Amino acid sequence: MMIFMTRDKRTTKFTKPIVSNTEGLQLATPEIVAKYIAKRLKTDIIADLGCGIGGQVIFFAKECKKVYAVERNPEKVEYAKENCRLYNVDNVEFILGDALSEDVKAQVSDADIIFSDPARPLSEKERTLENLEPPITDILKIYSDVTPDLAFHAPPQMPPSRIALDCEREYLSLNGQLNRLTLYFGALKRCERSAVVLPGEAKLCSSDAPSIKTRALGEYVYEPEPSVVKAELLNELAQTIKESGREFFFYKSDERRTLLTSSELIVSPFIKDTYRVLGETEMDIVKMKGVLESEKAGKVVLRFDIEPEKYWDLRKTLEEGLSGNRTLHVFGFGNEVVVGEKVKYREQIS
Numbered sequence: 001m002m003i004f005m006t007r008d009k010r011t012t013k014f015t016k017p018i019v020s021n022t023e024g025l026q027l028a029t030p031e032i033v034a035k036y037i038a039k040r041l042k043t044d045i046i047a048d049l050g051c052g053i054g055g056q057v058i059f060f061a062k063e064c065k066k067v068y069a070v071e072r073n074p075e076k077v078e079y080a081k082e083n084c085r086l087y088n089v090d091n092v093e094f095i096l097g098d099a100l101s102e103d104v105k106a107q108v109s110d111a112d113i114i115f116s117d118p119a120r121p122l123s124e125k126e127r128t129l130e131n132l133e134p135p136i137t138d139i140l141k142i143y144s145d146v147t148p149d150l151a152f153h154a155p156p157q158m159p160p161s162r163i164a165l166d167c168e169r170e171y172l173s174l175n176g177q178l179n180r181l182t183l184y185f186g187a188l189k190r191c192e193r194s195a196v197v198l199p200g201e202a203k204l205c206s207s208d209a210p211s212i213k214t215r216a217l218g219e220y221v222y223e224p225e226p227s228v229v230k231a232e233l234l235n236e237l238a239q240t241i242k243e244s245g246r247e248f249f250f251y252k253s254d255e256r257r258t259l260l261t262s263s264e265l266i267v268s269p270f271i272k273d274t275y276r277v278l279g280e281t282e283m284d285i286v287k288m289k290g291v292l293e294s295e296k297a298g299k300v301v302l303r304f305d306i307e308p309e310k311y312w313d314l315r316k317t318l319e320e321g322l323s324g325n326r327t328l329h330v331f332g333f334g335n336e337v338v339v340g341e342k343v344k345y346r347e348q349i350s
Contacts, residue, residue: 019082020053021075027119028055029153032198033172033180037115038063041151041188047111049099049139050118054080054092060115061089068108070095100134105142113188114143117153129154129163136165136183148186156181160193160232172196173227176272181230195227195270202269204228209239215249217280218263221331221340222248223272229258237270252333256305259331265343275329275340283335289318291339296324304332 013030020028029037038059047068051057053076060067061084069092071077077096084092097104099116108114116139118132129136136152143150156178160169168189172180173196184190191205212234228237234250238260241248248262265274279291292300300318302311318330331338 014055016086018053018055018086019079021079024053024076024079027117028053029117030174030179031055031059033174034059036172036196036198036201037151037180037182041113041115043112045111046113046115047108049104049108049114049116050134051080052076052117054083056115056117057092058084058087058089061091062087065091067092068095068111069093070097070099070104070108072096072098100138100142105146109146112147112149114139114147114150115152116150120155129158140165140185149188150185151188152183154181154183156230159230168192168194169231170194170196171227171231172198173225173272174198176225178226178230193231193233195225195231195233197225197227197269200269204231204233204236204240204270206231206233207236207239209235211235212238212250212260215251215261217251217277217338218249218261219277220262220265220343221251221275221277221338222260222262222266223274224258224260225270225272228270234258234260237268240270241266241268252331252336254305254333257303257331259338274343276343277338277340278328279339281337281339283332283337285314285317288330288337288339289321292318292322292328292330293324295326295328295339295341297322297326297328298324299327301327301329302332303329304337 015031034056042063044064045066046060046064047070048057048060049070051069051071054069057067057069057080069080071080074096077094081094095104095107118134118136120132156171158181163169168184168191170182193206195204224237246264246266248260248266251259251261278295281287281291300315302315306314326341329340329342
């Protein structure tokens with residue numbers, strides 16, 4: 001049995017030394033996300049179909065009276081049992097079997113909510129519902145007469161338009177990175193699309209908000225949380241800011257990033273990063289270096305599409321001869337370049 005104390009790029013995935021193999025650990029839901037999902041799905045009896053090493057089961061058990069943990073891999077069942085003991089939960093009934101079988105369905109027939117986090121190919125180029133195992137459509141077909149209230153994790157890179165199902169599509173970002181897409185059916189559905197930001201659990205739901213206005217570059221630019229962008233909720237975000245007495249506008253976007261802008265400093269849990277605009281120029285090295293030198297830059301972060309093998313060559317070229325101590329970010333959209341400096345959190349709230 002393998003033991004991991006796990007850390008991903010920006011956060012501790014689990015706070016206890018869980019047991020798992022490499023695959024189970026890689027697919028496991030981070031603890032902070034599992035806690036949020038468990039609170040949203042709190043009920044008397046919940047069934048987790050395909051529970052893996054039990055990362056989500058643990059927190060279902062802390063919120064619900066009883067949890068069915070279904071898994072067809074006997075090794076993962078043993079990991080899940082040990083992890084539940086580690087987290088001191090004992091209200092879990094483990095079922096070794098195929099979630100699509102009539103036998104398993106009969107054993108969980110008193111569940112209030114059915115949950116599943118289907119496995120997906122790790123190297124899949126285009127995320128689709130059809131490649132999930134077990135397929136969400138099959139679980140819906142089999143379990144809808146047990147309860148209409150079902151929830152699924154799906155590949156978060158999937159745009160809402162690719163999911164032709166009557167459900168809420170909830171995109172979740174964790175520490176500024178897109179982490180989860182959860183689909184909620186039946187009474188669990190609260191709106192068509194939603195965005196959640198962790199930590200903090202700020203949530204934004206789709207509505208009939210007017211379209212966000214486009215405006216020329218202001219004193220600040222903002223990167224919205226990726227969950228907001230993926231859920232296509234820029235209009236709703238602009239509306240919430242306007243209701244607070246301020247206003248920002250759409251500036252530019254491409255496949256990798258979206259920038260909003262404003263003439264005043266705006267603070268929102270749905271904004272990932274804020275930058276004070278220091279200059280505008282063209283995608284011309286001499287002109288870019290001129291702005292960087294005048295603003296006393298020392299380091300440069302490139303924030304536009306560039307081939308990975310060319311990134312460091314261009315960055316070295318731009319940084320050559322700089323003698324300042326500021327780290328400046330260079331955003332590029334076609335031939336347009338914006339140079340900005342990240343606004344620190346303390347500065348935002350002062």
